[in-house]
Amino acid sequence: MPQPRNARVQVSCFTAHKQTDFFRTTHHHHPFSLLLLLLSNPLPFTCRNSPAAACSVYFDRASRRWVPRHVLPCFRSHRGVDTELQRSTCPHKPHQAVTSACSQSTSPVKPAKVDWPPAVREYVGRAFEGQNTIKGISREDVTKKLKEVIGFFAERSQLDSVTWSTYPLPQELLRDERLSKMDAAGVKPTLSGTTNTTHDNTPSKKRKSQDRDELQPQPTPGRKTNNLEDRITFAGGNEKRHKKNGLPRDTQSKFDQNDLEKRKQRFNLGTATANRPMPPWVATRNDSDSDMNTAPVVGTNQRLEKQYLRLTAPPKAETVRPQHVLEKTLQMLTRKWKEEKNYGYICNQFKSLRQDLTVQHIKNAFTVKVYELHARIALEKGDLGEYNQCQTQLKALYSQRLGGNPAEFTAYRILYFVYTCNKTDMNDLLAELTPADKTHPWIKHALDVRSSLALGNYHKFFQLYLDAPNMGSYLMDMFIERERLHALANISKAYVPTLEHVR
Amino acid sequence: MQDALAEFYTAYASGSAVAVAHFLNPISPPQNPGRLYDFWRTTNEVRVGGDVQYALESRLRRHMSPNEINAWVDVISAYWRGVDKIVKAEQAENQGKLAERQAIDVYDAWKDLTSTFIKYISNGALPHWAVFTLYFTANHLRKFALKADEQMAKAKPVTFSSGFQDDIVSTTPRNEKLEEAARVFNRIFALCLGDRNPELMSSRKWGVYCIANLQFKTYFKLKTISLSKNVVKSIAAQSDLPQFHLYPASHRVTYMYYVGVISFLQEDYTMAEASLTEAWNSCYAYSSKNQELIMSYLIPCRLITEHKIPSAQLLNQFPHLRSLFGDLMDSIKKGDLSGFDKALTEGEPEFVKRRIFLTLERSRDIALRNLFRKVFLSAGYEDLKEGQTENDRIRKSRIPISHFAAALRMSTAGTGSSQVVDDDEVECLLANMIYKGHMKGYISRDHGMVVLNKKGAFPKTGV
Numbered sequence: 001m002p003q004p005r006n007a008r009v010q011v012s013c014f015t016a017h018k019q020t021d022f023f024r025t026t027h028h029h030h031p032f033s034l035l036l037l038l039l040s041n042p043l044p045f046t047c048r049n050s051p052a053a054a055c056s057v058y059f060d061r062a063s064r065r066w067v068p069r070h071v072l073p074c075f076r077s078h079r080g081v082d083t084e085l086q087r088s089t090c091p092h093k094p095h096q097a098v099t100s101a102c103s104q105s106t107s108p109v110k111p112a113k114v115d116w117p118p119a120v121r122e123y124v125g126r127a128f129e130g131q132n133t134i135k136g137i138s139r140e141d142v143t144k145k146l147k148e149v150i151g152f153f154a155e156r157s158q159l160d161s162v163t164w165s166t167y168p169l170p171q172e173l174l175r176d177e178r179l180s181k182m183d184a185a186g187v188k189p190t191l192s193g194t195t196n197t198t199h200d201n202t203p204s205k206k207r208k209s210q211d212r213d214e215l216q217p218q219p220t221p222g223r224k225t226n227n228l229e230d231r232i233t234f235a236g237g238n239e240k241r242h243k244k245n246g247l248p249r250d251t252q253s254k255f256d257q258n259d260l261e262k263r264k265q266r267f268n269l270g271t272a273t274a275n276r277p278m279p280p281w282v283a284t285r286n287d288s289d290s291d292m293n294t295a296p297v298v299g300t301n302q303r304l305e306k307q308y309l310r311l312t313a314p315p316k317a318e319t320v321r322p323q324h325v326l327e328k329t330l331q332m333l334t335r336k337w338k339e340e341k342n343y344g345y346i347c348n349q350f351k352s353l354r355q356d357l358t359v360q361h362i363k364n365a366f367t368v369k370v371y372e373l374h375a376r377i378a379l380e381k382g383d384l385g386e387y388n389q390c391q392t393q394l395k396a397l398y399s400q401r402l403g404g405n406p407a408e409f410t411a412y413r414i415l416y417f418v419y420t421c422n423k424t425d426m427n428d429l430l431a432e433l434t435p436a437d438k439t440h441p442w443i444k445h446a447l448d449v450r451s452s453l454a455l456g457n458y459h460k461f462f463q464l465y466l467d468a469p470n471m472g473s474y475l476m477d478m479f480i481e482r483e484r485l486h487a488l489a490n491i492s493k494a495y496v497p498t499l500e501h502v503r
Numbered sequence: 504m505q506d507a508l509a510e511f512y513t514a515y516a517s518g519s520a521v522a523v524a525h526f527l528n529p530i531s532p533p534q535n536p537g538r539l540y541d542f543w544r545t546t547n548e549v550r551v552g553g554d555v556q557y558a559l560e561s562r563l564r565r566h567m568s569p570n571e572i573n574a575w576v577d578v579i580s581a582y583w584r585g586v587d588k589i590v591k592a593e594q595a596e597n598q599g600k601l602a603e604r605q606a607i608d609v610y611d612a613w614k615d616l617t618s619t620f621i622k623y624i625s626n627g628a629l630p631h632w633a634v635f636t637l638y639f640t641a642n643h644l645r646k647f648a649l650k651a652d653e654q655m656a657k658a659k660p661v662t663f664s665s666g667f668q669d670d671i672v673s674t675t676p677r678n679e680k681l682e683e684a685a686r687v688f689n690r691i692f693a694l695c696l697g698d699r700n701p702e703l704m705s706s707r708k709w710g711v712y713c714i715a716n717l718q719f720k721t722y723f724k725l726k727t728i729s730l731s732k733n734v735v736k737s738i739a740a741q742s743d744l745p746q747f748h749l750y751p752a753s754h755r756v757t758y759m760y761y762v763g764v765i766s767f768l769q770e771d772y773t774m775a776e777a778s779l780t781e782a783w784n785s786c787y788a789y790s791s792k793n794q795e796l797i798m799s800y801l802i803p804c805r806l807i808t809e810h811k812i813p814s815a816q817l818l819n820q821f822p823h824l825r826s827l828f829g830d831l832m833d834s835i836k837k838g839d840l841s842g843f844d845k846a847l848t849e850g851e852p853e854f855v856k857r858r859i860f861l862t863l864e865r866s867r868d869i870a871l872r873n874l875f876r877k878v879f880l881s882a883g884y885e886d887l888k889e890g891q892t893e894n895d896r897i898r899k900s901r902i903p904i905s906h907f908a909a910a911l912r913m914s915t916a917g918t919g920s921s922q923v924v925d926d927d928e929v930e931c932l933l934a935n936m937i938y939k940g941h942m943k944g945y946i947s948r949d950h951g952m953v954v955l956n957k958k959g960a961f962p963k964t965g966v
Binding site for chain 2: 423424426427428430431451454455456457458459460489490491493494495496
């Protein structure tokens with residue numbers, strides 16, 4: 001079984017399409033059993049057309065399997081115990097990510113023939129028990145969903161790793177899914193309520209990752225991708241059936257199809273635009289400059305993640321996320337940053353976030369928050385380019401008195417000018433400071449740093465370095481070496497060498 | 504119409520650029536407040552071109568080439584249109600309806616006038632001295648641009664970025680019109696500098712410095728001072744300019760002043776001192792405001808280059824400078840650090856505005872040196888050895904660090920900043936003095952001593 005050499009594969013929504021070629025070579029045909037299952041249940045893995053979540057996949061050496069990282073910890077530590085993490089992770093969004101990751105990355109060990117474990121059989125049995133029926137969900141729907149769920153795990157041979165006894169029944173999944181659909185339609189999210197009520201006793205750490213899943217507005221993979229598929233590929237008509245039927249017999253063409261869709265998606269930014277009958281290069285009436293300059297877009301996109309692309313045409317409402325979605329995005333990004341520290345990804349997401357804010361002319365406390373966060377993250381990673389962009393914007397935003405932490409960022413600006421030795425800008429900055437600003441402890445610290453360096457008082461400077469507030473030390477790190485050298489030169493000139501005295 | 508143009512005819516006949524510029528003034532003179540309005544009333548939007556043409560042709564046909572008549576017709580018509588906008592803006596203001604629109608209209612109309620001027624000067628239709636008339640017009644353009652920007656800033660405090668920008672707030676400049684005006688000035692500058700007329704007397708090169716000064720003013724206002732360097736460079740690179748001392752003193756002084764300030768801001772203090780001194784020496788003795796301006800940069804400059812403070816006599820001559828620098832200089836002289844800090848803090852807003860704060864701050868070193876020098880002096884002399892006379896007495900050159908520390912603590916006691924000077928910091932400051940050449944000697948840490956040079960421990964201070 002060919003495996004990628006590295007044991008851990010990061011698949012994020014940016015890297016996915018790049019890696020496709022590589023992974024295709026490692027992909028093998030699915031065993032028959034699986035295909036049979038898939039026949040009636042189209043495409044668990046077309047969902048990677050909407051790689052909305054980034055996730056990583058581990059190769060678990062013990063079980064010789066590829067395991068998505070979301071799932072891994074709970075399986076290892078809580079095997080046999082149904083955790084909220086698992087509950088909430090599996091039926092909802094991460095399926096997509098996992099699916100996309102797995103279907104691209106490996107061809108996992110597969111069962112030779114249909115030999116369902118007893119736990120699964122039991123689960124299927126429970127699904128059709130009378131007491132478990134939920135009003136409004138038909139038996140057909142349940143059957144379909146059941147196939148989806150089992151097929152999903154069977155495909156990557158994780159049937160054993162799921163605690164089927166407590167896994168949500170298909171009808172429950174469907175219910176949650178429908179609720180979240182309503183949310184997506186604009187109602188305040190209630191999905192968390194439905195999952196939380198049953199699991200109030202779970203530790204907060206797990207809830208965190210559950211939150212993340214809540215943030216993904218799309219419901220289960222099968223459902224969503226069906227829609228996607230409809231919209232993207234087969235807007236034309238009944239060719240769809242044909243293709244689908246052809247799918248199991250010819251996986252290769254299936255992949256081409258996927259690639260094609262991915263391409264489409266890349267160029268259209270969001271999937272929703274794909275169903276426009278007109279090609280993007282046909283100018284619509286709204287494309288004129290005057291329109292674009294005056295009217296802000298009001299976004300309708302519900303996705304949390306969006307890859308940053310520089311705009312070359314007026315943004316379309318379908319590709320832009322409204323503020324309430326962006327707020328969730330921000331929460332998600334904050335958490336991802338804490339957990340994963342993947343700067344490339346975070347930076348890209350923040351840029352698209354900022355872009356969406358701009359095109360919608362959203363300028364409020366939330367905007368300030370976004371820029372502040374991005375500035376801090378950039379600072380932590382020493383990305384001065386992005387930091388400066390944010391800083392410039394923040395300066396203008398603060399002048400509008402939209403809240404935020406002007407003092408903190410004023411202090412950073414002072415330190416930055418110390419770093420660049422830009423006297424003109426420093427002077428301009430000093431001219432802007434009010435007496436109240438100058439007494440603020442953070443700003444005063446930065447001003448003291450400046451004056452200690454101007455006067456060559458390296459003693460004081462190093463003391464200030466040690467107790468820099470906030471993220472000031474990240475900035476000071478950039479010139480500490482320079483000043484240390486300077487101080488050393490100073491000392492070597494002023495002091496008599498002690499060794500001679502010893503002699 | 505002929506009556507309205509009478510002023511122009513006399514001005515033109517005198518061949519004086521200033522007189523013609525006076526005719527093209529966008530502001531009514533105080534003795535004749537209705538002048539603009541009267542001029543505006545002589546014609547209207549539709550007829551202005553024809554009216555002016557008819558008037559000029561009937562009057563000047565024998566004195567001017569048709570080309571030149573055409574040029575003046577266009578210039579005066581453009582001027583009328585400018586006046587038209589100004590009068591309308593005034594009317595709007597009287598009705599309390601002055602808005603962004605009017606200010607921009609006035610600016611645009613005046614820009615047309617300036618462009619018309621540039622066009623006819625560059626194709627040679629207008630006489631060479633028109634460059635100076637153009638200078639006055641351009642200067643008014645600068646003022647209108649400032650007004651327009653002010654109005655625009657009032658109307659839209661923050662502009663949204665248009666189109667494809669990624670960020671919320673537009674990076675488009677707040678001083679849009681002034682920047683546009685700066686580009687117009689740049690064209691005029693190129694027009695003057697690039698004149699190939701071999702006849703020096705009728706060359707436009709005489710306008711180089713006054714236009715350069717106009718550019719400096721604009722760039723300083725725009726806070727794009729670095730652009731001024733290009734102007735200085737291109738003048739320096741132009742080898743065939745008339746000799747500098749032949750230019751009018753007003754051009755020279757202003758130019759040297761700006762060159763000095765630009766070098767000052769680039770921390771090239773030697774160059775700054777030279778230019779400012781030259782400006783100071785040529786400055787008209789009765790224009791005390793200009794002298795003050797020059798001095799406000801020359802004083803900090805000399806502090807850095809020669810560690811010299813201005814004499815009390817000089818400061819007394821200029822009350823404004825006295826209030827600006829007086830306390831600071833006294834503190835430096837006395838070596839009074841707390842006084843220095845206080846004076847610096849008090850004067851900070853003004854210093855920052857003039858961009859001399861960061862330079863003045865550095866003169867704390869001189870106050871410190873004066874303080875340490877006092878310590879050195881108070882240490883007294885070595886005992887006389889056998890055979891030595893009073894004249895041979897030398898000062899004690901080994902001074903404990905603790906003495907310096909005591910002096911520092913005394914000097915910074917009253918600051919109110921409650922900063923405690925610890926011993927390491929004293930050593931640090933001493934090391935700084937030695938490193939920067941204010942003191943000669945070395946620190947011997949083992950003995951807690953500063954060993955100073957027997958001769959000239961404090962260079963240039965007489966000990």
